[in-house]
Amino acid sequence: MExxxxxxxxxxxxxxxxxxxxxxxxxxxxxxxxxxxxxPGLGYDTSAGIILGQTVHQNxxxxxxxxxxxxxxxxxxxxxxxxxxxxxxxxxxxxxxAFSRTYSFLMAAVKDCTLxxxxxxxxxxLLPRSSMG
Amino acid sequence: MISNLFHFISVVVLxxxxxxxxKPENSGKxxxxxxxxxxxxxxxxxxxxxxxxxxxxxLNFVGMLLYVHARQTERALGAWKVPQDAYILCSGIxxxxxxxxxxxxxxxxxxxLYDVLQLVPRTxxxxxSMHDAHRTLxxxxxxAIIALAFITPQAFAYQQYCMENERSRPWCRELIPSIYSWxxxxxxxxYIADECAQTHDVL
Numbered sequence: 001m002e003x004x005x006x007x008x009x010x011x012x013x014x015x016x017x018x019x020x021x022x023x024x025x026x027x028x029x030x031x032x033x034x035x036x037x038x039x040p041g042l043g044y045d046t047s048a049g050i051i052l053g054q055t056v057h058q059n060x061x062x063x064x065x066x067x068x069x070x071x072x073x074x075x076x077x078x079x080x081x082x083x084x085x086x087x088x089x090x091x092x093x094x095x096x097x098a099f100s101r102t103y104s105f106l107m108a109a110v111k112d113c114t115l116x117x118x119x120x121x122x123x124x125x126l127l128p129r130s131s132m133g
Numbered sequence: 134m135i136s137n138l139f140h141f142i143s144v145v146v147l148x149x150x151x152x153x154x155x156k157p158e159n160s161g162k163x164x165x166x167x168x169x170x171x172x173x174x175x176x177x178x179x180x181x182x183x184x185x186x187x188x189x190x191x192l193n194f195v196g197m198l199l200y201v202h203a204r205q206t207e208r209a210l211g212a213w214k215v216p217q218d219a220y221i222l223c224s225g226i227x228x229x230x231x232x233x234x235x236x237x238x239x240x241x242x243x244x245x246l247y248d249v250l251q252l253v254p255r256t257x258x259x260x261x262s263m264h265d266a267h268r269t270l271x272x273x274x275x276x277a278i279i280a281l282a283f284i285t286p287q288a289f290a291y292q293q294y295c296m297e298n299e300r301s302r303p304w305c306r307e308l309i310p311s312i313y314s315w316x317x318x319x320x321x322x323x324y325i326a327d328e329c330a331q332t333h334d335v336l
């Protein structure tokens with residue numbers, strides 16, 4: 001490292017910046033997600049409930065049971081809801097065109113890949129094919 | 134989640150980018166501060182949730198880093214050759230992919246536009262060197278990739294809505310039939326450069 005980098009050369013930041021950044025990153029994300037999950041109540045936007053299988057009428061009883069559900073509820077808001085919908089079933093409504101088809105296609109592809117990799121071999125043939133379009 | 138992964142990649146790329154463009158005596162500090170700021174970005178959960186933001190950020194920074202490599206190696210070599218072409222075309226591809234993910238990636242094209250415009254006086258006076266001409270061509274090609282990425286999704290939309298029946302949607306008959314601007318205006322009352330936006334909403 002050049003001498004000019006000063007105090008940073010000897011610290012973890014100087015020696016291995018990627019590791020240091022990863023540490024800060026993980027800590028910050030943990031903080032953010034905790035804040036999101038621990039925020040009281042259902043929040044102002046419970047659209048995620050539609051994708052999670054709960055209908056509009058059941059909103060008052062919408063009590064997320066598990067941590068993954070709670071995380072999904074807080075993350076699938078606003079645009080994310082549109083991306084997730086488009087990833088599942090392609091574009092249906094005109095306004096969905098405002099949300100990158102490339103990105104929702106990527107989401108669907110990653111989901112398919114993860115399912116493919118984690119599902120046992122003998123049930124793979126039974127996986128639904130995601131349709132775009 | 135892919136958003137988190139791409140946010141982290143974006144942070145690392147920004148670190149490299151900041152290191153590359155700052156003066157050697159400052160680069161450690163600037164790179165450190167900028168990448169940490171990017172981690173604790175006010176965008177917050179948007180960079181973790183399934184939004185296009187973090188992927189866009191990564192691709193944009195990668196495009197900038199590749200462009201910086203192109204110009205820095207050009208300066209070191211004193212010439213614009215095939216490696217520089219490769220760098221700048223890959224930069225165009227990165228920006229193009231960014232534009233596919235979020236259409237305001239088009240604005241990254243201003244980096245290329247600036248370079249080309251800088252050479253316009255010399256081009257007009259026919260005093261352009263081979264080196265500069267080569268660079269201009271490569272830059273234009275890279276810029277064309279971005280433009281293509283911006284237009285293609287809208288072309289698909291046009292094909293789906295307007296080809297069979299021009300009257301099917303109001304935006305089909307515009308001079309530039311762009312689904313993006315119409316959808317933003319109609320569904321979300323977002324007007325591009327319209328100071329009367331609030332009145333539109335009320336009336």
